[in-house]
Amino acid sequence: MSWRRQIELIEAALAAPSPPSSELLVLRRLDGTPLRPFQPPPGVTPRASAGLLLLIPHADTLHIPLTVRSSRVTTHRGEVSLPGGGIDPTDDGAVGAALREAQEEIGINPTQVVVIGQLSTFYIPPSNNYLTPIVGLYPTSCELQPDPEEVEHVFTVPLATLLDPATVREEIWERNGTPMRVPFFALNGYKVWGATALLLSEFVARLRRAGQG
Structure with missing residues (x-):
């Protein structure tokens, strides 16, 4: 399938209703109930924030x-x-x-990005952010230039790898004395968990519901 056809399917997937939380990678208690809130607690004013899930084509493969x-x-x-x-x-x-943040952190030209949709806005308790993930396409080749003040390293993951169920793992961690189930994507030697795993898993769930993966 060409990457242009993949983008058409992704656009349709982003326009569909959000998948249920049961399909998302979130921290859970040992009995399986979610540990994280998706909305800010009452009385808490979070910082509105945004992230960019960028799709970059290489041959007929999209990379993130x-x-x-x-x-x-x-x-x-x-x-x-x-x-x-x-x-x-x-x-x-x-x-x-x-x-703007993608330009500052990895050096992309924002005028070249085609915005194709967004994922669900959700709350990140440790940093008190209320994050809206934007999904965009960079239709030409580009050289990523990470800002060393903010970024230690940047790597790309083929969309096909993200859609592979074998990349999803789970471990039992203990944080602040509480044991919990921590699902994550195993990507390039990293355990991608927390807020990043949550939004990537929503993206994957949407694509699977649209017949990809």
């Missing part, structure tokens, strides 16, 4: 760039994430913020 966060950032150090950050007053909403 992921970043390893630098040890210099204030939160989520060393974790795998999408380019993203807070929505500034000067941004054109979530789309503008996602494109």
